[in-house]
Amino acid sequence: xxxxxxxxxxxxxxxxxxxxxxxxxxxxxxxxxxxxxxxxxxxxxxxxxxxxxxxxxxxxxxxxxxxxxxxxxxxxxxxxxxxxxxxxxxxxxxxxxxxxxxxxxxxxxxxxxxxxxxxxxxxxxxxxxxxxxxxxxxxxxxxxxxxxxxxxxxxxxxxxxxxxxxxxxxxxxxxxxxxxxxxxxxxxxxxxxxxxxxxxxxxxxxxxxxxxxxxxxxxxxxxxxxxxxxxxxxxxxxxxxxxxxxxxxxxxxxxxxxxxxxxxxxxxxxxxxxx
Amino acid sequence: xxxxxxxxxxxxxxxxxxxxxxxxxxxxxxxxxxxxxxxxxxxxxxxxxxxxxxxxxxxxxxxxxxxxxxxxxxxxxxxxxxxxxxxxxxxxxxxxxxxxxxxxxxxxxxxxxxxxxxxxxxxxxxxxxxxxxxxxxxxxxxxxxxxxxxxxxxxxxxxxxxxxxxxxxxxxxxxxxxxxxxxxxxxxxxxxxxxxxxxxxxxxxxxxxxxxxxxxxxxxxxxxxxxxxxxxxxxxxxxxxxxxxxxxxxxxxxxxxxxxxxxxxxxxxxxxxxxxxxxxxxxxxxxxxxxxxxxxxxxxxxxxxxxxxxxxxxxxxxxxxxxxxxxxxxxxxxxxxxxxxxxxxxxxxxxxxxxxxxxxxxxxxxxxxxxxxxxxxxxxxxx
Numbered sequence: 001x002x003x004x005x006x007x008x009x010x011x012x013x014x015x016x017x018x019x020x021x022x023x024x025x026x027x028x029x030x031x032x033x034x035x036x037x038x039x040x041x042x043x044x045x046x047x048x049x050x051x052x053x054x055x056x057x058x059x060x061x062x063x064x065x066x067x068x069x070x071x072x073x074x075x076x077x078x079x080x081x082x083x084x085x086x087x088x089x090x091x092x093x094x095x096x097x098x099x100x101x102x103x104x105x106x107x108x109x110x111x112x113x114x115x116x117x118x119x120x121x122x123x124x125x126x127x128x129x130x131x132x133x134x135x136x137x138x139x140x141x142x143x144x145x146x147x148x149x150x151x152x153x154x155x156x157x158x159x160x161x162x163x164x165x166x167x168x169x170x171x172x173x174x175x176x177x178x179x180x181x182x183x184x185x186x187x188x189x190x191x192x193x194x195x196x197x198x199x200x201x202x203x204x205x206x207x208x209x210x211x212x213x214x215x216x217x218x219x220x221x222x223x224x225x226x227x228x229x230x231x232x233x234x235x236x237x238x239x240x241x242x243x244x245x246x247x248x249x250x251x252x253x254x255x256x257x258x259x260x261x262x263x264x265x266x267x268x269x270x271x272x273x274x275x
Numbered sequence: 276x277x278x279x280x281x282x283x284x285x286x287x288x289x290x291x292x293x294x295x296x297x298x299x300x301x302x303x304x305x306x307x308x309x310x311x312x313x314x315x316x317x318x319x320x321x322x323x324x325x326x327x328x329x330x331x332x333x334x335x336x337x338x339x340x341x342x343x344x345x346x347x348x349x350x351x352x353x354x355x356x357x358x359x360x361x362x363x364x365x366x367x368x369x370x371x372x373x374x375x376x377x378x379x380x381x382x383x384x385x386x387x388x389x390x391x392x393x394x395x396x397x398x399x400x401x402x403x404x405x406x407x408x409x410x411x412x413x414x415x416x417x418x419x420x421x422x423x424x425x426x427x428x429x430x431x432x433x434x435x436x437x438x439x440x441x442x443x444x445x446x447x448x449x450x451x452x453x454x455x456x457x458x459x460x461x462x463x464x465x466x467x468x469x470x471x472x473x474x475x476x477x478x479x480x481x482x483x484x485x486x487x488x489x490x491x492x493x494x495x496x497x498x499x500x501x502x503x504x505x506x507x508x509x510x511x512x513x514x515x516x517x518x519x520x521x522x523x524x525x526x527x528x529x530x531x532x533x534x535x536x537x538x539x540x541x542x543x544x545x546x547x548x549x550x551x552x553x554x555x556x557x558x559x560x561x562x563x564x565x566x567x568x569x570x571x572x573x574x575x576x577x578x579x580x581x582x583x584x585x586x587x588x589x590x591x592x593x594x595x596x597x598x599x600x601x602x603x604x605x606x607x608x609x610x611x612x613x614x615x616x617x618x619x620x621x622x623x624x625x626x627x628x629x630x631x632x633x634x635x636x637x638x639x640x641x642x643x644x645x646x647x648x649x650x651x652x653x654x655x656x657x658x
Contacts, residue, residue, distance in 0.1 A: 180361075180392070
């Protein structure tokens with residue numbers, strides 16, 4: 001018993017220090033009253049942080065936009081990840097290592113560097129517009145950067161490996177004779193995928209979706225640097241409330257709401273898994 | 276490489292008429308004389324995996340409605356052949372004809388051939404009924420007809436009332452039956468079975484074997500079974516092909532193969548016989564390793580002889596001369612209706628000898644006994 005407690009101690013310490021304590025502090029700030037001092041709040045049980053969330057639809061909209069963008073990002077990632085994961089899982093073992101390395105390679109460069117590369121590609125004087133204009137295909141530059149498309153491209157690029165890896169692991173475990181049996185019984189390749197591969201890897205697909213959806217919902221950098229100016233995702237609003245308006249109670253309350261919203265799909269997933 | 280138009284090679288069965296229409300005759304004296312018209316014909320099938328030659332220009336004909344066994348050890352090519360027939364592997368050379376039509380390039384979903392997998396490959400997310408209905412759905416069979424055929428198929432394998440279960444709620448034997456029903460519901464003319472009894476425990480194997488034969492007779496489909504178990508192959512099949520290194524080592528009725536093995540490999544693989552090497556001279560066969568002179572039908576060029584354990588008698592008194600030898604009992608294993616004795620001859624070879632229970636108690640370990648057999652029991656092996 002003692003040895004077990006000792007082994008678990010670091011895990012508990014980690015949870016306490018970096019999950020429970022920050023959550024408690026966040027809750028305390030959310031309930032505090034705004035103040036002009038430093039820190040910009042006074043501990044109290046005021047509810048001043050939550051009031052604007054209910055009164056002003058601006059915050060609710062930001063949450064909904066974030067959820068929508070995150071869902072689209074996760075869906076796109078899943079659609080791209082399935083063929084990639086199938087390709088990697090079915091490759092010969094030596095080739096498989098190479099393909100996995102190619103998938104992870106972008107992660108060896110900095111995150112901001114990759115966003116910068118996208119900006120370099122998409123902006124009005126960027127590579128794509130330069131190429132198209134040089135070829136005489138267009139006269140005025142296409143407005144690609146600062147659109148929802150650019151934002152989604154950046155998000156999908158950033159989060160794609162999180163969708164590929166769980167699917168790859170599940171496909172590797174999938175008994176290949178199941179797909180052969182389906183083909184033997186008259187199913188064409190697309191039907192085999194829909195009736196056997198997809199149902200058998202559904203838990204992994206859900207996990208892949210959530211692994212993209214959750215961080216994408218709180219994403220701040222990509223929408224800020226690549227997204228349209230009017231797209232107020234919750235991550236951006238949080239940033240503004242914390243650092244520009246310095247209204248910490250509202251920001252903390254908003255962060256708590258986001259946390260609550262994201263715990264919901266995780267619980268749902270766990271319920272499905274247990275079944 | 277042989278051309279696609281050549282029919283059976285030297286190891287294939289004799290075929291009357293063309294490769295796609297004529298009936299197949301068994302080569303053995305004791306099998307049924309005619310099995311039936313050719314359903315499936317493999318012509319010079321060749322398959323390589325890297326440096327390994329899995330199938331070496333293999334020729335084979337399967338008759339409509341026969342129970343055929345592909346017997347062999349691991350790496351013999353038997354599973355590759357089955358997977359090529361099912362369409363999961365493409366041959367590097369050669370042709371595969373079904374009813375005379377070349378299906379070498381037909382994808383598995385378009386072949387009128389079904390397979391029962393060794394792992395059963397039941398879809399874990401579907402119920403028993405939906406597993407069985409899977410192929411009918413793909414074929415677009417209407418719901419009412421589908422339900423009837425699924426019910427009939429489950430009844431045929433004795434699984435009425437299991438419709439709503441899921442595969443993980445079934446025992447190994449029940450899974451095997453679902454897999455069988457799932458393929459048979461498609462009414463294939465050719466059913467491939469990959470080690471159908473391999474995953475069952477001993478008690479269930481014999482019963483399931485008889486049930487497989489009954490199902491094969493009832494459906495009239497040709498069954499092609501892959502197995503590494505010679506007893507299973509001999510017990511179930513009308514004809515057996517023993518594969519070795521991607522070639523057919525011998526093909527024939529079980530009794531013919533058992534009684535007249537064509538080579539040392541066949542005699543050893545079937546496991547029942549003593550195989551002794553030596554030299555043929557003047558109608559006799561001298562085995563130096565056993566210190567035995569065999570007399571019987573020994574053609575020139577015989578490289579070994581096979582002698583079955585149950586044909587060797589323990590003589591009341593040791594004797595010398597041809598077809599006689601002395602030896603010491605090394606071990607005795609009781610097998611029910613007989614005992615298997617390991618007897619070391621004076622020259623040092625070990626003979627397996629079956630001693631029937633009705634002949635009284637077998638000699639004890641360490642006893643010196645004389646052994647003898649009839650000239651007709653000596654099987655000369657040319658290769």
